[in-house]
Amino acid sequence: MEPLKIPATGRTPEVDFDFAAGILRLSGESYPDDVATFFGPVFAALRSFLEKPGDHPVRFDMELLYFNSSSAKALMNIFQMLETAARAGRSIAVTWCYEENDESMQELGEDFAEDLRHVAFTLKQVPADGAS
Template identity: 70%
Template sequence: MDSLTIPATGRTPGVSFDFAGGHLRMTGESYPDDVAGFFGPVFDALRGYLARTDGAPIHFNMELLYFNSSSAKALMNIFQMLETVAKTGRPVTLTWCVEENDEAMRELGEDFAEDLRHVVFRMREIPASGDP
């Protein structure tokens, strides 16, 4: 599998995983009615990709504007998978994109970052939605 693409909906994030290039991205909002149903295929594809032993760098851009507590647990599972592979020496960078002045999302990113010892965590500010 070279990629996984799931279009965003009003309640689920867009998923764009380019496994061949090592670029993973989630965008939008995440509060699906069926968290396990949505994230199950994402976890499966990510596990398969991370099991590869090529050691190529992984770049994960997290561009969520909002997520609920159930999605937060799913995100933590994803971050733990990345941490596990980074622990083996595979370079992993997680870029947490936060809208300017969104302190709540900034703090959530910082909270996730505290659990990451081997993943390089970067905070990137982006213009607020609706801004030119």
């Protein structure tokens, strides 16, 4: 499956999905004018990838500095897709990166983690000068 790469803009995150390696990454800020238009292709590609038979592990790195409530709903959809695949036996790990001293992003990560039973979810504090 071809990778999905969407460069970041001032309002949308970078999408870097390397399906062959099983490494998926969202980074930057997410408050697009039209969430459905931006995330539609992301959902479609992720759904297609997760529906294909495969047993190699999937790593999803979330390195968002900020997102609005509409993007939060989109993230929940992504997490639900990952949870469904993990429940079916796929090994899936999510790393939620948040900047030191950003308690809001840390708490949001904790909230998302509470809804996931089969996905390995890790909170990772990164230096405030940028996610890594």
